[in-house]
Amino acid sequence: MTTLGVFDSGFGGLTVLRALLPQLPGARFLYLGDTARLPYGAKSQATIARYAVESARFLESQGSQHLVIACNTATALALDDIRAAVTIPVTGVIEPVVAMSNKNFPAADTLILATNATVESHSYRDHCLRAGLHPTEKACPLLVPLIEEGWIDHPVTREVLRIYLAEALELCSPLLVILGCTHYPLIAPLVKETLLALGCDAAVVDSAEVTAQAVAAQVKRDLTPTSSTAPASFACYATDSVEKFRRLGSHFLGQPIPAVNLLDLGG
Amino acid sequence: MTTLGVFDSGFGGLTVLRALLPQLPGARFLYLGDTARLPYGAKSQATIARYAVESARFLESQGSQHLVIACNTATALALDDIRAAVTIPVTGVIEPVVAMSNKNFPAADTLILATNATVESHSYRDHCLRAGLHPTEKACPLLVPLIEEGWIDHPVTREVLRIYLAEALELCSPLLVILGCTHYPLIAPLVKETLLALGCDAAVVDSAEVTAQAVAAQVKRDLTPTSSTAPASFACYATDSVEKFRRLGSHFLGQPIPAVNLLDLGG
Numbered sequence: 001m002t003t004l005g006v007f008d009s010g011f012g013g014l015t016v017l018r019a020l021l022p023q024l025p026g027a028r029f030l031y032l033g034d035t036a037r038l039p040y041g042a043k044s045q046a047t048i049a050r051y052a053v054e055s056a057r058f059l060e061s062q063g064s065q066h067l068v069i070a071c072n073t074a075t076a077l078a079l080d081d082i083r084a085a086v087t088i089p090v091t092g093v094i095e096p097v098v099a100m101s102n103k104n105f106p107a108a109d110t111l112i113l114a115t116n117a118t119v120e121s122h123s124y125r126d127h128c129l130r131a132g133l134h135p136t137e138k139a140c141p142l143l144v145p146l147i148e149e150g151w152i153d154h155p156v157t158r159e160v161l162r163i164y165l166a167e168a169l170e171l172c173s174p175l176l177v178i179l180g181c182t183h184y185p186l187i188a189p190l191v192k193e194t195l196l197a198l199g200c201d202a203a204v205v206d207s208a209e210v211t212a213q214a215v216a217a218q219v220k221r222d223l224t225p226t227s228s229t230a231p232a233s234f235a236c237y238a239t240d241s242v243e244k245f246r247r248l249g250s251h252f253l254g255q256p257i258p259a260v261n262l263l264d265l266g267g
Numbered sequence: 268m269t270t271l272g273v274f275d276s277g278f279g280g281l282t283v284l285r286a287l288l289p290q291l292p293g294a295r296f297l298y299l300g301d302t303a304r305l306p307y308g309a310k311s312q313a314t315i316a317r318y319a320v321e322s323a324r325f326l327e328s329q330g331s332q333h334l335v336i337a338c339n340t341a342t343a344l345a346l347d348d349i350r351a352a353v354t355i356p357v358t359g360v361i362e363p364v365v366a367m368s369n370k371n372f373p374a375a376d377t378l379i380l381a382t383n384a385t386v387e388s389h390s391y392r393d394h395c396l397r398a399g400l401h402p403t404e405k406a407c408p409l410l411v412p413l414i415e416e417g418w419i420d421h422p423v424t425r426e427v428l429r430i431y432l433a434e435a436l437e438l439c440s441p442l443l444v445i446l447g448c449t450h451y452p453l454i455a456p457l458v459k460e461t462l463l464a465l466g467c468d469a470a471v472v473d474s475a476e477v478t479a480q481a482v483a484a485q486v487k488r489d490l491t492p493t494s495s496t497a498p499a500s501f502a503c504y505a506t507d508s509v510e511k512f513r514r515l516g517s518h519f520l521g522q523p524i525p526a527v528n529l530l531d532l533g534g
Contacts, residue, residue, distance in 0.1 A: 035310075036310060036311075036314050037304065043302075043303060043507050043508065044303075044507050044508050047303050047507055141412060141415070141416055142409075142412055142413065142416055142423075144412075145408060145409055145411075145412040146409065148408070149408055149409055155426075156409075156423060156426055156427055156430070159422075159423055159426070160423055163423070240310050240311050240314055241310065241311050
C-alpha cells in the first residue's frame with residue numbers, strides 16, 4: 001500500500017489532504033499537525049527548520065514513501081533542511097503552484113497573499129522571478145485568525161480582505177492571485193468576489209489543489225501504482241489539543257475526523 | 268538592588284512592566300518573553316505549565332527576588348506549577364484584579380474579556396465566584412491579532428469589539444469589565460467607547476495596572492526598601508525573533524527597547 005506523509009504546523013494543511021484524498025484511491029495518508037508549536041508564522045528560520053525536520057523524520061519513521069509539506073511557512077523556510085534530513089521525495093506547496101502558474105499564465109503579473117513569515121522569507125517572490133513571473137507579495141496576517149474564528153463568510157472578513165486587496169492593487173494589476181496559505185482555500189470564493197468588486201478579474205490559484213495534483217502525478221510515476229478503487233484512508237497526529245484539532249480540523253478537511261493521536265515531539 | 272522577574276509568552280506582558288516601572292524606582296526588572304513558543308492561548312495545560320516553569324526557573328536563576336506572571340493564560344493554567352517550582356514569591360495577573368474588583372464593586376456583575384485558553388480554563392470565573400463577584404466570561408480571539416497588526420484605533424477593530432461586546436451584553440449587565448489579557452490595555456479606550464455606544468457604563472479594569480500596584484505593595488512590604496530616586500531599569504530576554512520583539516514590544520512598553528537578549532530554552 002502506498003503511504004504518504006503530510007505535514008503542517010496546524011490543521012490548515014488539511015485543505016491539502018482534502019485535495020489529495022480523491023487523487024490517490026487506495027493510498028494511506030499520515031497527517032501530522034505540530035499544534036503544540038503553531039503558529040510557525042512568527043518564528044525564526046532556525047526554529048521553524050528544527051521543528052519541521054523533527055516532524056518530517058517522524059513521518060518517514062512511520063513508513064511514509066513520499067512527504068508533502070502542506071505548510072507555506074515550513075516550505076518557504078525549511079524545505080532544503082527537510083530534504084537533507086529524510087531519504088524520501090519531498091514536495092512543498094510553493095514549487096508546484098509557481099510551475100503551474102507560469103505554465104498557464106506565462107510571465108504574468110502575480111499577486112501572492114500569505115502570512116507575515118512566508119512574505120518575509122520572499123520564497124514565493126524568488127521562485128516566481130526564477131520562473132519568469134512578475135510577483136507582488138502581500139502579507140495578510142489577520143486572515144488566519146478570522147478563518148479559525150469561523151468567520152468564513154462574514155462582513156468583518158470581507159472588510160479585512162477589501163483593505164488588504166485594495167492595498168495590494170495599488171502596487172500591481174495581477175492576472176493571477178495565489179492563495180499562499182493553506183487556510184485560505186476556505187475563503188477562496190470571498191477573495192474572488194472581493195477582487196471583482198475592486199475591478200480585478202484575476203484568476204485565483206488554490207495552492208492546496210495545485211499541490212495535490214502535482215503530488216499525485218509524481219506518486220503515480222514513482223511508486224508501484226495501486227489499482228485500488230477503495231477510498232484513500234488517513235490517520236491524524238497532533239502534538240497538542242487533539243480535541244481542538246478534531247473540531248476545527250473537520251472544517252478544513254471537509255469531513256469528520258474520527259480520531260486524533262497525541263504525539264510528543266518533546267518541545 | 269531589588270530584582271524582579273516578569274514573564275509572558277510574548278510581549279503583551281510589557282504592558283505590565285510598563286505599569287511596574289514607575290511604581291518601583293531603583294528596581295531592576297528582567298523581562299522574559301517566550302516568543303519561540305507563543306501564543307500559549309491554543310495549547311494544553313500540560314504544555315503551558317512545562318513552558319512557564321522553565322521560564323520561571325530561568326528568571327529565578329538570574330537573581331529575581333519576586334516573580335510576576337504577566338500572562339493571563341500562564342496565570343490561569345500554570346500558577347500553581349510555577350509556585351511549586353521556584354522559591355520566590357509569585358504574583359499572577361488574576362488574583363490582584365479579582366481582589367481589587369470585589370473591594371471596589373462588591374458582588375458586582377463582572378464581564379471578563381480574554382483569549383480562548385483563559386476563558387476555557389475558567390480561572391477568572393472561579394476566582395470571581397470565590398470572591399463573591401458574579402462573572403460572565405467572553406472569549407475574544409481576534410483582539411490579539413488585531414492589536415499585533417497595529418489596528419489599535421481602526422474601524423475593523425471597532426466592529427469586532429462591537430460584535431463581541433454585543434454578544435456578551437446579551438448575557439449580562441456588568442458594572443465592571445475586566446481586560447483579562449495583557450494585550451488589551453492598548454485598546455482600553457476603544458472598549459470603554461464601544462461599551463458606552465451599546466448603552467453600558469461599566470468601569471473598565473486594566474489588569475496590567477492593577478497587578479503592578481499589587482506587586483509594588485508586596486515588594487515594598489517584603490524586601491529591603493530602596494530609597495532610590497533613580498528610574499527603574501530593565502533587561503529583556505526573548506526566545507525567538509529579537510528584532511520583532513524590539514519593534515512590536517516598544518508599542519506595548521511605551522518606550523524604545525534598546526536591546527533584547529536571545530535565550531534558548533531548548534524547545
